[in-house]
Amino acid sequence: MATPLDYFHMEAVERLERLSSGLMDLERSPSDESLIGDLFREAHSLKGAAGVSGLTDVSEVCHKMEDLLSGVRDGSEQVNALMIDALLAATDAVQKMVAASVEERDCDVVPADIIERLGNLESSAAAVAQAATEDAAANKPITKDNPDGMESGPKQAPKQECRAAAKNDSTAHGSREREGQPEVAGASIPSRGPVDGNRIQSGDKTGVSFGQSAVADKPPAAGTPTCTADTVRLRVDMLETLGNRTGELMVGGDRLRQRLGVVRELHGLVQREHNRYHDDPKVQQVLQPIATLVHRLIDDLTTDFTVIESLIAEIHEGVLDTRMLPLSVLFDQLPRFVRDYCRQENKLAELHVDGADTRVDRQVLEQLRDPMIHLIRNALSHGIESPEERKRCGKDPAGTVRLTTSRRGDRIRITCEDDGRGIDRRKVLAKAIAQDLITEAEAAELPAGQVERLILRPGFSTAEMITDVCGRGVGMDVVLSRMEALRGTLDIESDPGKFTRFVLEFPASVATLEGLLVEAAGHTYVVPTISVERTASVKLSELQTGGGGEALVSVEGRAVPLLMLASLLGRKGCDQEPPNAIPVIIVRHRDCRVALGVDRLLGAQTIVGKGLGDHIRSVRGVAGATILGTGLPALILEPAQLVQDGGTKLMSHEVLDRATEVEEELAPLLVVDDSITTRMMEQSILESAGYAVDAAVSAEDALAKVEDSTYRLFVLDVEMPGLNGFQLTRKLRQDERFAETPIIIVTSLAKEEHRREGLEAGANAYIVKGEFDQNNLLETVERLVGR
Numbered sequence: 001m002a003t004p005l006d007y008f009h010m011e012a013v014e015r016l017e018r019l020s021s022g023l024m025d026l027e028r029s030p031s032d033e034s035l036i037g038d039l040f041r042e043a044h045s046l047k048g049a050a051g052v053s054g055l056t057d058v059s060e061v062c063h064k065m066e067d068l069l070s071g072v073r074d075g076s077e078q079v080n081a082l083m084i085d086a087l088l089a090a091t092d093a094v095q096k097m098v099a100a101s102v103e104e105r106d107c108d109v110v111p112a113d114i115i116e117r118l119g120n121l122e123s124s125a126a127a128v129a130q131a132a133t134e135d136a137a138a139n140k141p142i143t144k145d146n147p148d149g150m151e152s153g154p155k156q157a158p159k160q161e162c163r164a165a166a167k168n169d170s171t172a173h174g175s176r177e178r179e180g181q182p183e184v185a186g187a188s189i190p191s192r193g194p195v196d197g198n199r200i201q202s203g204d205k206t207g208v209s210f211g212q213s214a215v216a217d218k219p220p221a222a223g224t225p226t227c228t229a230d231t232v233r234l235r236v237d238m239l240e241t242l243g244n245r246t247g248e249l250m251v252g253g254d255r256l257r258q259r260l261g262v263v264r265e266l267h268g269l270v271q272r273e274h275n276r277y278h279d280d281p282k283v284q285q286v287l288q289p290i291a292t293l294v295h296r297l298i299d300d301l302t303t304d305f306t307v308i309e310s311l312i313a314e315i316h317e318g319v320l321d322t323r324m325l326p327l328s329v330l331f332d333q334l335p336r337f338v339r340d341y342c343r344q345e346n347k348l349a350e351l352h353v354d355g356a357d358t359r360v361d362r363q364v365l366e367q368l369r370d371p372m373i374h375l376i377r378n379a380l381s382h383g384i385e386s387p388e389e390r391k392r393c394g395k396d397p398a399g400t401v402r403l404t405t406s407r408r409g410d411r412i413r414i415t416c417e418d419d420g421r422g423i424d425r426r427k428v429l430a431k432a433i434a435q436d437l438i439t440e441a442e443a444a445e446l447p448a449g450q451v452e453r454l455i456l457r458p459g460f461s462t463a464e465m466i467t468d469v470c471g472r473g474v475g476m477d478v479v480l481s482r483m484e485a486l487r488g489t490l491d492i493e494s495d496p497g498k499f500t501r502f503v504l505e506f507p508a509s510v511a512t513l514e515g516l517l518v519e520a521a522g523h524t525y526v527v528p529t530i531s532v533e534r535t536a537s538v539k540l541s542e543l544q545t546g547g548g549g550e551a552l553v554s555v556e557g558r559a560v561p562l563l564m565l566a567s568l569l570g571r572k573g574c575d576q577e578p579p580n581a582i583p584v585i586i587v588r589h590r591d592c593r594v595a596l597g598v599d600r601l602l603g604a605q606t607i608v609g610k611g612l613g614d615h616i617r618s619v620r621g622v623a624g625a626t627i628l629g630t631g632l633p634a635l636i637l638e639p640a641q642l643v644q645d646g647g648t649k650l651m652s653h654e655v656l657d658r659a660t661e662v663e664e665e666l667a668p669l670l671v672v673d674d675s676i677t678t679r680m681m682e683q684s685i686l687e688s689a690g691y692a693v694d695a696a697v698s699a700e701d702a703l704a705k706v707e708d709s710t711y712r713l714f715v716l717d718v719e720m721p722g723l724n725g726f727q728l729t730r731k732l733r734q735d736e737r738f739a740e741t742p743i744i745i746v747t748s749l750a751k752e753e754h755r756r757e758g759l760e761a762g763a764n765a766y767i768v769k770g771e772f773d774q775n776n777l778l779e780t781v782e783r784l785v786g787r
Contacts, residue, residue: 008053009102012094015046019091020336023084030079040069046094057111058097064118065090077121081343086121088336090114236362239322243511246319247608251627253305253312260301267294316608320511325365327405327414328356334376338401341380348387348398349380355405360412361509367486368414371479375416375502376401378476383420383500393497395419407508414504422496425451435460452492456480479504484640485623486510487530510624511609515636516585517602517628520564521571523687524634526607526626531639533586533593535601538562540580553595555586564597568642569621570688587639594643609636610677622684625677633680667710668692669781672702672728673717673746678769682715682746685774686781699723703731710737713785715777718747718758729761742784746777 022039047062071077093109100107270291277283338351384399404415429443432454458477483490488506515526544552551562584595607626623638673679683693696702718725732738744765745758758766
């Protein structure tokens with residue numbers, strides 16, 4: 001259940017986003033009284049909410065921000081870059097403090113430093129104002145009331161000293177500002193918070209300029225409401241649960257279709273018997289009513305199924321739509337990133353955004369965060385020249401970076417283009433050779449269109465010096481890897497001296513995908529069709545052998561390595577004679593093509609993908625899971641990772657001479673978990689290690705299974721409907737057959753009291769899901785029961 005602090009966090013995210021964007025608007029329009037008032041109210045409201053929530057430090061920082069904005073509002077403070085820097089730094093600090101409070105962890109922000117920085121700005125403004133008053137007094141004409149030309153009141157400090165103090169203070173702020181700015185390389189974008197659908201409208205163009213005015217429409221002022229009467233907040237975990245239940249509902253619809261097919265078969269059987277004994281009145285008397293009832297049942301079920309299928313489709317479409325967010329959620333954060341980078345590197349740049357109202361799946365949006373940061377940083381660092389260099393080239397001193405988004409069917413295209421120096425192909429080739437990424441012979445034969453793609457290699461950089469923001473060779477390879485994970489593509493176009501353009505294309509949603517079902521070692525897997533070039537059947541007699549003993553197949557006249565999918569997944573082949581031909585699927589990983597051998601091709605279908613739990617998300621080669629129409633789970637594979645990791649796992653004799661040793665029959669292990677994803681993943685990990693495994697969906701299901709079977713180890717979840725894992729452990733220990741059987745508890749309950757309860761109940765091992773990895777589980781199992 002959400003706590004008051006959780007609700008404050010959601011409110012704070014909204015207000016901090018509006019403060020951040022509004023402060024940059026204020027830098028461009030320092031005399032906008034409406035905007036100043038909105039920013040003041042945002043800081044004031046945030047101060048009050050933080051105070052009520054017991055976050056005193058946050059409240060004090062917001063109070064100081066409010067004081068400074070109050071001075072701007074009444075005219076005693078003047079807006080300048082130093083002020084905006086300090087207020088933005090305070091906004092970042094508040095965001096970190098709020099996040100740390102919600103997550104109950106320490107925060108490295110020192111509120112006193114932020115408050116001092118804001119207070120010094122007020123002092124500097126007061127000193128400047130005092131100096132101005134002194135100037136006016138010094139130049140005041142001698143009159144009857146003021147014969148000396150002096151101002152009455154306390155003696156003022158000499159104006160030169162006031163100005164010097166203001167200047168020195170400003171210099172001090174300049175150094176603090178550089179230290180206080182967020183590192184560009186580590187810039188982050190808030191991952192939580194409601195969507196401000198009014199921030200960027202359809203067909204909009206958002207411009208951000210530093211050093212000159214931007215030619216673009218201005219976003220709404222800070223304080224624009226983000227919540228209307230027809231909107232509600234929904235926690236992400238609730239949305240994920242709803243999506244999972246909808247996927248299971250679709251599986252139920254598929255199973256209902258299969259049941260309807262069985263009833264139709266029954267009707268056909270009755271009809272055949274009816275025709276067979278048409279001359280026997282007694283048989284006819286019995287079969288006729290049955291045939292009539294079955295026929296009526298088919299009509300009723302068909303009608304009901306048509307309605308249910310339509311409703312399921314509508315619900316599924318609606319749930320998918322609730323997962324969709326506008327790209328403005330991400331793009332709204334980029335102007336701040338551009339501003340900070342340009343001030344740090346003394347560059348001028350404008351950011352223009354078109355099509356930020358395009359909607360994508362929330363999971364896709366999360367995956368785009370790092371690639372967009374890297375693309376923008378690459379454009380500013382390597383593309384946009386310095387103002388002086390641009391002037392020498394006859395360009396505007398301020399460069400332009402443009403993000404353009406469009407949708408084509410179910411795929412999204414984002415173009416990131418800059419009008420900078422372009423890609424110097426000769427320099428790229430020279431750097432690639434110097435960094436041993438390619439040889440001189442390979443460089444000479446490299447097609448022109450492939451030279452630009454060298455910048456996507458891990459470790460590659462054309463920067464002359466390694467800094468905290470460039471030269472480390474980390475960035476563009478991340479963009480490519482993320483596009484591959486999204487089953488997308490990345491293209492590069494460049495004209496030296498004119499522009500560089502990156503084109504990203506990827507699916508709008510990863511909740512559903514087209515997959516090719518294959519069977520390997522008796523298990524069904526899903527391979528995304530976007531990764532499959534073609535399928536084929538290869539005769540064993542046509543296999544070739546490479547220099548390293550690896551098996552090769554000929555595809556379009558070129559030799560392609562053959563890897564058996566079962567071997568890549570660590571599963572053993574079946575104990576039968578190899579067929580005369582092997583079904584293969586040809587997949588491409590970057591510039592490499594590989595043939596994956598399988599046992600059977602089962603056809604293509606649209607599937608609903610399910611994410612993996614945090615504790616099993618790092619399993620390479622697995623992108624997710626799904627439930628097939630049969631009701632059985634299947635893993636969704638990531639061919640690129642499998643190919644990348646498995647290049648040396650297959651020798652030709654594994655294909656030509658399939659021979660498996662028959663192992664001694666041992667009792668299976670039993671995995672008990674009500675989460676189908678966790679249950680399936682744990683089962684897959686154990687089976688990949690060679691264990692026979694059964695699964696149960698609840699404690700009650702497990703107790704039913706042990707009535708008729710015996711097991712040599714149990715893997716139990718704790719939080720399940722009905723009996724929990726601790727209670728199940730006690731019941732198993734009461735059964736003399738399992739009094740000494742090892743029991744492993746795998747749960748998200750991490751407190752010491754929970755560990756103690758599990759061990760007191762009789763468990764042999766306790767694994768917290770947050771610390772879970774497959775090696776940990778396998779090592780624990782091996783230690784308890786061996787291989």
